Amino acid sequence: MKEVLYKAALESGKIIKDYFEKKFEISSKDVISNLVTEVDKKSESKIIEIIKENYPDHSILSEEIGAMESESEVKWIIDPIDGTINYAHSIPLCCVSIGVEVNNGIVLGVVYNPISGEFFFAEKGKGAYLNDKKIAVSKEDNLKKSLIVTGFPYNTSGNPHKPVQVFAEFVNGDIPVRRLGSAALDLCWTACGRFDGFWEYNLNPWDVAAGYLIMTESGGQVTDFEGMDFSVYKKEILATNGSIHHQMLDVIQKVKRNG
Secondary structure: HHHHEEEEEEEEHHHHHHHHOOOOOOOEOOOOOOOEEHHHHHHHHHHHHHHHOOOOOOOOEEOEEEEEEEOOOOOEEEEEEEEEEHHHHOOOOOOEEEEEEEEOOEEEEEEEEEOOEEEEEEOOOOOEEEEOEEOOOOOOHHHOOOOOOOOOOOOOOOOOHHHHHHHHHHHHHOOOOOOOHHHHHHHHHHOOOOOEEEEEEOOOHHHHHHHHHHHHHOOOOEEOOOOOOOOOOHHHHHHHHOOHHHHHHHHHHHHHOOO
């Protein structure tokens, strides 16, 4: 499956790169800021075509078409462009993300930014790589000295997880926070030590499936906001180098307690 995964990521990446900084159709989904482009759909079609040519019986879960279920124990979880808003505005922080789930566990993952040429890959139990070079999380153990990253859901107003308040709590603690606009890249950049931690609310399986495996295979720690085991089907994620995990968790939970 690794070869098919690579081919799907690279071929869809060609489409993404070919259309970058060109004109294409853009529309909105459930809210006006939640965009989908014709390139998302072309990328998705290419990935599914390659998977079905090789594994016609496998299940697929993809952002634009939804679920294509079968009785197979294998499911391909696809985000044809993570960071669509960036892409639509010619910002080169975007990627294709594909995770392979077998018996409810992610075993393979690719996150590929064809604009920068960065290709992240992980196989369960075999480590994580950036362009064939093994990667590892940072060693920073002081939250005050850390660089962390986040994203915001489209429905920040009235969100029970209080994403803006949590963001403010970190910033008011003089901790530098960045926002890239791509959860998959956030995870990968934490996995390779550029960031020390990442948190976000209201994510979907296709946003995190590949990045989650890349994080864990690089030595990182990934939980929900209660510190419990993470699942790609949960809506919240805290991913860190492990050394600052409980410090970030304390901040998130403090805001929750204080309402």
